[in-house]
Amino acid sequence: MLKNGESESILYRLYALSGLKDALKSRRHFSDYIFKVILGLVIIIIVSPFFLILFQVAGVGFWQVFGTGPGQGLEFLFTFPGAGLEGGIRNAFVGTVELIVVASAVGIPLSVCGAIYINEYTRPGHVRGIVEFTSDVLAGIPSIVFGAFGFVFLVDFLHIGMGIIAGSLTLAFMMIPTILRTTQEALRAVPMSLREASLALGATKWSTTWNVTLRAAFPGVITGFLLAIGRVMGETAPLIFTAGNSLIVPTELAGPGSWIASMPYTIWAYISDPREYLQVKAHGTALALMIMVLAIDLIANLISRKVTRRLV
Amino acid sequence: MTMTEENETITMQEEEQIHSWHSQLLRNISKSLHDFRMADRPGKVDMLGKWGLFIPAVASTLIIVLILAFLWFESVPILVDPSGGPGIVVSPTWDPNRDLFGIAIFIVGSLLCAGIAIGLAVPLGIGGAIFLSEFCPMRLRQPIKMIIEMMAAIPSIVYGLWAYLVLVPIIKNNIAPITQSPTNGLSLLAGGLILAIMLLPTVVTISTDALQTVPLSLREASLALGATQSETSRKIVLSAALPGVGAAVVLSLGRAVGETMAVLMVTGNSLQIPYSLFDPTYVMTSIITNQLGYAFVFPLWRSALFAVGLVLLIMSICFTLTAKLFIRWGMKTRGYI
Numbered sequence: 042m043l044k045n046g047e048s049e050s051i052l053y054r055l056y057a058l059s060g061l062k063d064a065l066k067s068r069r070h071f072s073d074y075i076f077k078v079i080l081g082l083v084i085i086i087i088v089s090p091f092f093l094i095l096f097q098v099a100g101v102g103f104w105q106v107f108g109t110g111p112g113q114g115l116e117f118l119f120t121f122p123g124a125g126l127e128g129g130i131r132n133a134f135v136g137t138v139e140l141i142v143v144a145s146a147v148g149i150p151l152s153v154c155g156a157i158y159i160n161e162y163t164r165p166g167h168v169r170g171i172v173e174f175t176s177d178v179l180a181g182i183p184s185i186v187f188g189a190f191g192f193v194f195l196v197d198f199l200h201i202g203m204g205i206i207a208g209s210l211t212l213a214f215m216m217i218p219t220i221l222r223t224t225q226e227a228l229r230a231v232p233m234s235l236r237e238a239s240l241a242l243g244a245t246k247w248s249t250t251w252n253v254t255l256r257a258a259f260p261g262v263i264t265g266f267l268l269a270i271g272r273v274m275g276e277t278a279p280l281i282f283t284a285g286n287s288l289i290v291p292t293e294l295a296g297p298g299s300w301i302a303s304m305p306y307t308i309w310a311y312i313s314d315p316r317e318y319l320q321v322k323a324h325g326t327a328l329a330l331m332i333m334v335l336a337i338d339l340i341a342n343l344i345s346r347k348v349t350r351r352l353v
Numbered sequence: 354m355t356m357t358e359e360n361e362t363i364t365m366q367e368e369e370q371i372h373s374w375h376s377q378l379l380r381n382i383s384k385s386l387h388d389f390r391m392a393d394r395p396g397k398v399d400m401l402g403k404w405g406l407f408i409p410a411v412a413s414t415l416i417i418v419l420i421l422a423f424l425w426f427e428s429v430p431i432l433v434d435p436s437g438g439p440g441i442v443v444s445p446t447w448d449p450n451r452d453l454f455g456i457a458i459f460i461v462g463s464l465l466c467a468g469i470a471i472g473l474a475v476p477l478g479i480g481g482a483i484f485l486s487e488f489c490p491m492r493l494r495q496p497i498k499m500i501i502e503m504m505a506a507i508p509s510i511v512y513g514l515w516a517y518l519v520l521v522p523i524i525k526n527n528i529a530p531i532t533q534s535p536t537n538g539l540s541l542l543a544g545g546l547i548l549a550i551m552l553l554p555t556v557v558t559i560s561t562d563a564l565q566t567v568p569l570s571l572r573e574a575s576l577a578l579g580a581t582q583s584e585t586s587r588k589i590v591l592s593a594a595l596p597g598v599g600a601a602v603v604l605s606l607g608r609a610v611g612e613t614m615a616v617l618m619v620t621g622n623s624l625q626i627p628y629s630l631f632d633p634t635y636v637m638t639s640i641i642t643n644q645l646g647y648a649f650v651f652p653l654w655r656s657a658l659f660a661v662g663l664v665l666l667i668m669s670i671c672f673t674l675t676a677k678l679f680i681r682w683g684m685k686t687r688g689y690i
Contacts, residue, residue, distance in 0.1 A: 069581055076583035080484035087481045087557060088497060090550045091504045094515045154409035162403055168410075174677070175414040181604070181673040182420070182666060183611025185638045189645060189662045190420045193427055217413050245399035275508020278613040278638070282645055305510045309614065312514050327511045338506040342499065 098327045105325025106332070117325055122288055126311070126319060130326050133307040135290045137330075140209045140280070140303055141270055148213035149220060149266060153255075156224035161250050173225075180218035184278040187215055192282035204299030205291050208284030212273045219269040220262075227261025228254060260344050267341035271334050277305035286310065304330045424666055427659035430652055437653065441660060447624055447640075449648070454657035458626050460664065462541075462634040465627060466616060467609035469545025470552055475602055477549075478556025479591070482598075485557065486564040487586045498561075505554035513615035516547040521619055529631050536631040539621030544634065547615050552605040559604065563597020564590055566689045596683025600676040607672030611665060613638040637661050 056062060064074030104110070105117050112120070112128065120129030155172065163169045191211030201207045231254050239249040255262070285300030292298045304326050311323035389400055431437035436452045444455030481501075485494060524546075525538030567590050575585040591598070621633025622643065641658050648654035683689070 069584075073581040073583040076587075077484075077488055080480050080488060083477055083480040084484045084489075084497060087477060087553050088500045088504070090515075090553075091500050091507075093519070094507065094511065097515050097519055098511065151409045151412050154406050155412055158403075158406035158410035162406065171414060172410055175417045177677070178417055178670055178673050179413050181607045181611075181669045183613065183638060183669055185613045185641050186420070186424070186611070186662050186666050186669075189641055189659065190423055192645065192649075193659070194419060194423050198423070214416050217416070221413060245395050247399040247402040248395060271506050275506075275510065277508075277510045278642060281642060305508055305614075308510050308514060309618075312517060312618070323514065327514055330508060331511055334506050334508060335503050338503055339499075342502060 095331075098324055098331060100324075101321055102324030102326070102328040105321060106328050118329065126314075126316075126322075130304070130307060130322065130329075132288055132290060132302040133304045133326060134329070136284075136287070136302040137274060137304045139205060139290070140212060140284065140301060141274055143205060143209035144212035144216060144273060145266070145270060147210060148216035148269070151213070152217045152220035152265075153224050153262065155217075156221045156228060157250055157255065160225050160228040161246070161254065173222075176218040176221045179214075180222070184215065184276050187211055188279040188282050190214075191279060196283060202295055202299070203283060203285040204293075204295065204297075205284065205301045206294060206299065208280050208301060208303075211279045211283045212276065215273050215276065215279060216269040219272060220265040223265030223268065224258070224262050227258035227265070230261065231257045260347070264341045264345045267337050267344070271337040271341065274334055274337070275305055275330060277303075277309055280306055420666065424659055424663045428656055428663045431656035431660050434653060434656075437657065437660075441657065442664070445626065449644075449651070449654045449657075452653060454653065454660075456637075456640075456657065456661050456664070458624060459635055459637040459640050459661060461626055462620070463610050463636040463638070465541060465634065466544045466548055466620065466636055467606060469541065469630075470548030470609045471602065471606055473545065473549035474552040474556050474605065478553050478601070478605075479560055479598060481553070481557045482560035482564055483586050483591065485561045487582065487590065498558075501554045501557050505558065509551065509612060510614045512547055512551050513618040516543060516615055516619045520546060524631070532631070534629060534631045536633075537621070539619060539633050540631045541620065541627045541634045542630040544616045544620040544636070545630075547619055548609050548612060551612060551615060552609055555605045555608060556601050559601035560594070560598045563594040563601065566597070567593045568689070593687065596679045596687065600679040600683075603672050603676040603679060607669050607676075610668055610672075611638065613642060617642055637665050641665075 060074060064071050104113055106114065108114050108117075117129045118134050119131050121131045122128045159169045159172045188211065191207055191214070195201045195207040195210055196203050201210075235253055235257055236249055239253040240246070244252070280303050284303060284306070285297075286306060287300040287302050291301045308323050308326050308330070311319040311326070314320070385400070389397060392400065431441065431454055432439055437454055441454050441456050442460065443457050444453070445457045446453045446455045447458060485497060489497065521538035521543050523538075524540060524543050525536060528542070529536045529538070571589055571593055572585055575589040576582070580588070616636050617639040620636060620639065622635050622639055623633040624635055625632065627634040641661055645655070645658050648658055
């Protein structure tokens with residue numbers, strides 16, 4: 042009897058907590074309640090693939106990346122693969138880092154200077170509209186089209202040849218729209234009074250831009266870099282025809298010696314291979330790549346949130 | 354009579370204007386040269402810097418023009434060849450050995466895949482966006498948003514790996530037997546599902562932003578009239594944010610058509626038009642990825658592949674334009690987006 046009453050009270054508490062009490066007041070309240078429950082289920086469906094993917098990739102590849110045994114952990118990242126592709130993924134890891142560094146060295150100055158020009162030196166109108174529109178179009182172009190363009194323009198037409206230069210230039214093209222638009226947003230958020238104060242002190246527009254405006258907008262600019270780097274780090278399609286593949290790190294700037302491996306390409310090559318240890322290596326590479334990309338994305342998020350909080 | 358006189362005066366004025374425009378340009382140039390010579394060092398840096406910055410600013414425009422030009426010149430051979438012509442867009446036979454380069458199956462495959470993905474991702478994504486912006490408890494909102502942003506950052510090859518190793522066997526063993534259709538799991542359905550999963554973050558993020566720009570006063574007015582929260586969010590907030598949600602849908606459609614690696618790994622890549630959800634299919638991005646390497650020494654074959662790339666490019670430009678139109682519509686009718 043007592044037990045029954047206790048369970049009733051727990052049930053009743055649950056019933057009150059779940060909002061069913063209000064929901065049963067009328068038909069409209071009930072449909073309101075059902076709507077909210079369905080939306081809650083929908084958000085669970087939306088975020089569940091993230092955990093399923095993390096579970097699959099980490100379930101197989103965890104010990105490859107974090108283990109301490111032979112060929113695991115840092116050794117996995119920093120040994121070259123052997124003739125049968127066993128061993129580590131140093132070629133892919135170093136390759137991805139080198140590609141990103143060269144791509145950033147080309148893409149970041151181009152897009153930051155472009156953003157400064159259209160935000161500081163042009164009025165809203167034709168030039169600014171054209172640049173904004175083309176960078177939006179560039180952001181929407183499929184990555185394989187960039188790959189095909191890089192192949193026919195850089196590799197074939199300019200005779201650069203497959204390798205680190207062509208691959209990273211293609212990635213740099215893909216970075217431009219992201220950095221340009223984020224930098225522009227950041228520059229636009231800098232209050233006009235800062236610029237006016239600097240100009241009133243007799244500084245030229247050039248030194249105002251570089252020493253005052255850009256410095257104030259710096260966190261936003263950094264966010265743009267990180268977002269762009271995170272985006273191109275996982276791209277496979279542009280690299281298939283422009284970077285080639287290699288078992289070692291590139292030793293030359295042109296010719297077959299400059300062919301370079303990358304982590305996404307390595308995952309693709311290993312996952313379609315029936316050999317078991319290559320599947321495990323593919324998972325390990327995917328986990329390492331995911332951790333790198335997600336860490337960069339998280340840092341970008343943190344910076345941008347801190348900045349927005351300060352501005353508000 | 355008055356007309357001719359007017360015309361004459363107008364031409365006179367125009368000539369004068371042109372003349373003065375010329376002399377003004379000359380005067381401007383000589384003036385700026387004089388200024389430059391007279392300027393001190395920071396001033397010179399300032400003047401040169403402005404022109405130095407102009408070149409990076411046109412870089413993105415230049416790249417677009419180059420991409421368009423190269424894809425166009427590479428696809429010209431197939432478009433003027435008697436065995437090809439613009440008809441390849443509707444011709445369904447792709448057989449490089451017999452010089453038949455119909456790209457219709459790839460276009461159909463891409464559109465079907467993207468259609469399935471959009472059909473799944475848009476209702477779910479808008480539902481998720483309404484939940485995030487209207488009903489989500491404050492404590493849960495930031496973590497969920499962060500997870501969704503992280504989903505957008507996961508490389509497509511990782512989605513492909515997961516779909517290939519998990520989703521495809523599930524379709525083969527659990528879903529296909531329901532309809533008794535023989536399949537190895539590499540199918541249109543697998544491509545549509547993985548694309549839907551990849552599009553969800555885009556749809557949710559952009560739609561949430563659009564819903565949150567709707568002024569609070571609209572919600573308050575609706576609630577004050579006695580509408581329930583769900584009625585408010587469906588009929589007031591969603592319809593007020595419609596342009597932004599439309600832009601989200603169009604942008605994600607562009608991503609769906611352009612997605613390469615994940616779709617390549619799970620759609621089976623077979624040269625046929627799919628008639629059921631469990632048939633394998635071939636999409637535009639996959640044919641370029643799979644065959645460009647071999648086709649490069651065959652002019653017609655290579656040209657046909659670049660024609661596929663040109664179709665992709667034109668489609669993506671159209672999607673970007675449509676999204677811009679949605680945003681302009683929102684600015685015009687609502688004043689916010």
